[in-house]
Amino acid sequence: MILITNDDGYNSPGIAHLAGIASRFGEVVVVAPLTPQSGKSSALTVDAPLKLRSHAPIGEAAVYSVDGTPVDCVKLALHAVLDRRPDLVLSGINHGSNAAINNIYSGTMGAAMEGCVVGIPSVGFSILSHDTSADLSGTDDLIADIISKVLDRGLPEGVCLNVNFPAGRRPEGLKAVRAAAGYWTEEYKDYASPHGAPFYWLTGKFHNLEPDCPETDEYWLARGWATVVPIRPDQTATDAIGGIKTMLGC
Amino acid sequence: MILITNDDGYNSPGIAHLAGIASRFGEVVVVAPLTPQSGKSSALTVDAPLKLRSHAPIGEAAVYSVDGTPVDCVKLALHAVLDRRPDLVLSGINHGSNAAINNIYSGTMGAAMEGCVVGIPSVGFSILSHDTSADLSGTDDLIADIISKVLDRGLPEGVCLNVNFPAGRRPEGLKAVRAAAGYWTEEYKDYASPHGAPFYWLTGKFHNLEPDCPETDEYWLARGWATVVPIRPDQTATDAIGGIKTMLGC
Numbered sequence: 442m443i444l445i446t447n448d449d450g451y452n453s454p455g456i457a458h459l460a461g462i463a464s465r466f467g468e469v470v471v472v473a474p475l476t477p478q479s480g481k482s483s484a485l486t487v488d489a490p491l492k493l494r495s496h497a498p499i500g501e502a503a504v505y506s507v508d509g510t511p512v513d514c515v516k517l518a519l520h521a522v523l524d525r526r527p528d529l530v531l532s533g534i535n536h537g538s539n540a541a542i543n544n545i546y547s548g549t550m551g552a553a554m555e556g557c558v559v560g561i562p563s564v565g566f567s568i569l570s571h572d573t574s575a576d577l578s579g580t581d582d583l584i585a586d587i588i589s590k591v592l593d594r595g596l597p598e599g600v601c602l603n604v605n606f607p608a609g610r611r612p613e614g615l616k617a618v619r620a621a622a623g624y625w626t627e628e629y630k631d632y633a634s635p636h637g638a639p640f641y642w643l644t645g646k647f648h649n650l651e652p653d654c655p656e657t658d659e660y661w662l663a664r665g666w667a668t669v670v671p672i673r674p675d676q677t678a679t680d681a682i683g684g685i686k687t688m689l690g691c
Numbered sequence: 692m693i694l695i696t697n698d699d700g701y702n703s704p705g706i707a708h709l710a711g712i713a714s715r716f717g718e719v720v721v722v723a724p725l726t727p728q729s730g731k732s733s734a735l736t737v738d739a740p741l742k743l744r745s746h747a748p749i750g751e752a753a754v755y756s757v758d759g760t761p762v763d764c765v766k767l768a769l770h771a772v773l774d775r776r777p778d779l780v781l782s783g784i785n786h787g788s789n790a791a792i793n794n795i796y797s798g799t800m801g802a803a804m805e806g807c808v809v810g811i812p813s814v815g816f817s818i819l820s821h822d823t824s825a826d827l828s829g830t831d832d833l834i835a836d837i838i839s840k841v842l843d844r845g846l847p848e849g850v851c852l853n854v855n856f857p858a859g860r861r862p863e864g865l866k867a868v869r870a871a872a873g874y875w876t877e878e879y880k881d882y883a884s885p886h887g888a889p890f891y892w893l894t895g896k897f898h899n900l901e902p903d904c905p906e907t908d909e910y911w912l913a914r915g916w917a918t919v920v921p922i923r924p925d926q927t928a929t930d931a932i933g934g935i936k937t938m939l940g941c
Contacts, residue, residue, distance in 0.1 A: 482732035482762075483795045490882065490890045512732075512796070517891060520879045542808055545733045545924055546762075551795075554926075558792055558874050587939065594938055599872070600928045602935070615941040619927040622849070624808050629770045632740065640740045641767060669939065671931035674795055676804075677869040678850045681921035685852070688844055689837065689919065691865040 442468045443588075444527040444556070446514040448478040448535060448548025449573075451496060451506040455534035458577045459566060460499045462584045463531060466592060469502035470527075472518035474511060474548075479537065481510045481548035483555065491517055511552035519559065529592055530556030533566035534580060536573050540605045540658040541621040541647065544672060550603055554674040557601035562591050564601060569662060570608035579611035583667055596671075603670045605662055612667035620670050621657035622650040692718045693838075694777040694806070696764040698728040698785060698798025699823075701746060701756040705784035708827045709816060710749045712834050713781060716842060719752035720777075722768035724761060724798075729787065731760045731798035733805065741767055761802035769809065779842055780806030783816030783854075784830060786823050790855045790908040791871040791897065794922060800853055804924040807851035812841050814851060819912060820858035829861035833917055846921075853920045855912055862917035870920050871907035872900040 443463045447456045451473035463469045475494065486509040496504040505522055507514045515530060535549040544550045549565045556563030564587060568580065587604065596602065603620075606612055628645040649659050658668040693713045697706045701723035713719045725744065736759040746754040755772055757764045765780060785799040794800050799815045806813030814837060818825065837854065846852065853870075856862055878895035899909050908918040 477738070480735045480737040482734045482801065484732045484734040484760075484798075485730045485796055485893060487730040487893055488727070490892045491879075492888070492890050510734075513893075516875075516878050516893070521881070521889070521891060542925065544926055545801075545804060545808075546735055551732065554795060558795075560874075590939055597928070597931050597934060600931045615939060617932050617936040617939060617941055619929055619932065620925050622925070624810075625766075628766050629741075631771075638742070639771070640742050641771060642740045643735060643737055643763075643766070669935060669941070671928040671935050672926045673928035673931070674926065675792065675870055675872070676794055676922045676924065676926060678847070678921040678923035679869055681847050681850045681923075682867050682869060684847060685919060685921050686867040689840055689865060689867060691867055691919070 442527045443529045443531060444518055445469060445471045445531045446473045446511055446552045447533050448481060448511045450474050450477050451504055454573050455536050457499050459531055459534050460502045462581055463588060464500050464502055466588055471502050471504040472514045472522050473506060474514060475506040475508045478510050478548045480546050482546050483512050483551035484510045485512045486510060511548040512555045515552050515555040527561060530561050530563040534577060535567035537571045538569045538605060539567040539603060540662055541623050544603055544620060553601045558674050562596045564604060566604045568606040568608055575608060580606045583615055599675060600671045600673055603672045606667045607662055607665050610665060613665045615667045615669060616661040617669050618658050619656055621659035623648050692777045693779045693781060694768055695719060695721045695781045696723045696761055696802045697783055698731060698761045700724050700727050701754055704823050705786050707749050709781055709784050710752045712831055713838060714750050714752055716838055721752050721754040722764045722772050723756060724764055725756040725758045728760050728798045730796050732796050733762050733801040734760045735762045736760060761798040762805045765802050765805040777811055780811050780813040784827060785817035787821045788819045788855060789817040789853060790912055791873050794853055794870060803851045808924050812846045814854060816854045818856040818858055825858060830856045833865055849925060850921045850923055853922045856917045857912055857915050860915060863915045865917045865919060866911040867919050868908050869906055871909035873898050
């Protein structure tokens with residue numbers, strides 16, 4: 442059985458598309474946010490109760506919503522919806538890139554990482570277009586191939602996958618790479634209220650620190666390829682422990 | 692200049708305590724959430740404007756709030772509050788553990804990672820007590836020592852620090868370690884509405900998969916030590932790329 446969630450909401454075109462592909466491989470249950478949850482990262486709802494709602498199925502797939510975050514959806518699906526442990530957690534297809542550092546802000550990947558933390562093979566899928574009417578058919582073959590292979594072979598312990606697709610085309614192929622180094626700049630548009638008080642709205646451009654590096658996701662996405670980055674939720678920089686010991690004298 | 696934020700809100704005892712210690716090292720500016728933001732991870736506010744408010748100073752430190760998440764606070768501080776790039780971003784002192792896998796759910800560490808992503812040495816501090824009246828004085832010497840050394844020597848590129856303190860005591864000392872492997876179990880309390888409809892509230896217990904391993908944070912925290920885990924916001928599992936290439940044939 443395959444659990445599917447996302448961060449755009451239970452009724453987004455991306456999740457319907459993913460559920461359609463996944464249904465070729467067995468029973469699918471969708472448990473996804475009631476409302477859009479973009480940029481929610483691994484946030485969870487600690488200070489309010491959560492409600493489950495049942496919705497019209499997508500094909501054969503049962504559909505539920507949770508009035509919380511993508512991580513809430515995975516946790517509550519395991520607690521209150523599924524009668525057994527799923528073989529796979531899928532998240533997406535997200536309408537918007539989750540390449541490079543976007544992984545840490547992404548609700549799509551928050552959900553995939555949650556599946557991974559509890560030991561279930563998990564994959565997040567995203568396409569580089571915020572247009573919810575974008576044609577998603579170019580993703581079908583690669584998604585089916587990844588689902589098939591992950592169901593068959595599993596994933597390394599403590600690792601999930603972050604898959605991104607170029608927009609508006611069938612990808613040239615798939616590259617397994619690392620996240621490009623970079624950060625967001627020019628991050629807010631500035632406004633003034635009718636009374637002259639400032640306020641701010643998030644915007645920004647991604648600044649890629651290594652645009653010419655073929656080891657990175659952004660490089661291949663810009664060239665029409667899909668990318669897969671293996672993601673480890675545990676963020677310990679094990680290679681830095683020795684240096685920190687020396688520096689802090691501990 | 693030192694930027695301080697947190698996830699418990701601009702008026703929490705933990706942030707006042709941290710600002711007091713940091714003020715020994717120069718100018719401090721506090722830009723923290725208007726309301727509690729526990730469990731907000733690296734979430735950011737994409738669908739609403741943000742307002743800055745000015746509050747009474749903490750000692751000499753100017754204090755602002757943002758009606759958003761911890762990551763919003765760091766981003767908006769850099770965009771609209773600070774007149775220059777800070778030498779250090781500190782987050783905390785969080786009232787509650789951020790050891791082990793809690794790093795990925797933590798708003799405290801979301802803020803510290805945000806400072807790191809834009810290249811500023813950044814440290815998150817947490818204490819293993821949710822009691823906001825807990826005595827924090829046992830943390831003073833180690834926090835001052837860490838601030839002093841990080842200001843002096845910086846941190847490895849792409850790495851920030853996650854520091855946790857045992858509750859109610861002066862720690863035995865500091866251990867640089869990795870995050871313990873584990874996950875949360877028994878995660879919801881189940882309720883029924885007056886009309887019989889189920890709802891759920893997050894709770895749970897942390898299940899430590901390696902309680903006897905002295906390489907981990909949980910091991911030393913349980914024995915009265917403070918811990919520091921170097922954290923890499925980039926979650927690429929670089930050691931897994933080769934295996935994924937083979938598995939997916941790409």
